Amino acid sequence: MTEQTQRPVPQSPMEREADAHDSVPQPSASRETADAAPQAAVPVSPSLPVAAPHPAVSRKDRRVLRAGLRWAAVAAVFCLVGAGTAYGISRMERTDLPGLATASDGRWDYPELVRPPLPSGSPGPLEARNHAGTHYADLRALVLPAPRGATVERGPRGTDGWLPVKDFLADYATEENRRALAQKLTDHGLRHIAARGWTTPDGTRTRIRLLRFDTAAVSENLLAGDLANTGAPAYPVRGAEYYALDETFPPGAHMKGVTLFPYTEAEPYGAEQVRQAYFSAGDTIAVITQxxxxxxxAVPFRQTVALQTELLS
Structure with missing residues (x-):
């Protein structure tokens, strides 16, 4: 009997789909099988560096890190304090720094100057509307106070604080000069003399005399015509015979409206040297002798003259 070749019977589409589904391996439900299955390796590009794993920070390393941060904070604080101190020093005056104080230039330590109040509506002596140059304030309150540390001379007694004319004349050298000067003062209508004197620890004796007249015109005429000139004072005081005009007197000490003649006793002088200044401000002539x-x-003399000028201006 002849064997017949059996041809495969074609499968329907549904049968082919079922066979394909049976041929796909199904994942096992067992955990051991799942854990044992190898994971797919991720390919690493040779051009990219692989980050090294971070080592675990030990407790010791953390202590070192905290200590370093504390020292950094301390250093920052010191830098800030140092910068602030440097800035503060740069803003201080040299005389405020211990060990760097500038040596004294010889000026005396005068108290703060305060002018006495004027009567209501009264002008100052150098104001344009004050044609007579009258000092409406009490002249005794316009005398320069003594510097700190000086020994103040006793004021005149029994004259309400005004200096007697004879005491003023006693500063001048000869009897002839005293008589002539007394007559000049009488002729020009002298009203009052306010005065103050003191001696500083270095032995300098200062005498200030403020002579008040009726008007500025009278005081200026007496000063420039009879008391002082560009060569020497007309009436030398005791202990000084030869004078020279102090041409080195600072220009800043010459105030507008004030006529000033500063003198210094020329060499050779005796045991003591004399400096003297005459100036007029309004109705008043000031005579300052040291x-x-x-x-x-020179410094305290010029300082004294400048401050007294300021009070009378």
Missing amino acids: TRKGGVD
Whole structure:
């Protein structure tokens, strides 16, 4: 019997789909099988560096890190304090720094100057509307106070604080000069003399005399015509015979409206040197005299003249 070749019977589409589904391996439900299955390796590009794993930070390393941060904070604080101190020093005056104070230039330590109040509506002596140059304030309150540390001379007694004319004349050298000067003062209508004197620890004796007249015209005429000139004072005081005009007197000390003649006793002088200044401000003439054994310092003399000028202006 002849064997017949059996041809495969074609499968329907549904049968082919079922066979394909049976041929796909199904995942096992067992956990051991799932854990044992190898995971797919992720390919690493040779051009990209692989990050090294971070090592675990030990407790010791954390202590070192905290200590370093504390020292950094301390250093920052010191830098801030140092910068602030440097800035503060740069803003201070040299005389405020211990060990760097500038040596004194010889000026005296005067108290703060305060002008006495004027009567209501009264002008100052150098104001344009004050044609007579009258000092409406009490002249005794316009005398320069003594510097700190000085020994103040006793004021005149029994004259309400005004200096007697005879005491003023006693500063001048000869009897002839005293008589002539007394007559000049009488002729020009002298009203009052306010005065103050003191001696500083270095031995400098200062005498200030403020002579008040009726008007500024009278005081200026007496000063420039009879008391002082560009060469020397007309009436030398005791202890000084030869004078020279102090041409080195600072220009800043010359105030507008004030006529000033500063003198210094020329060498050779005796045991004491004399410096003297005459100036007029309004209705008043100021006579400032300083004497000192061995020589009068220029700085305190000019300071005294400038401050007295300021009070009378």
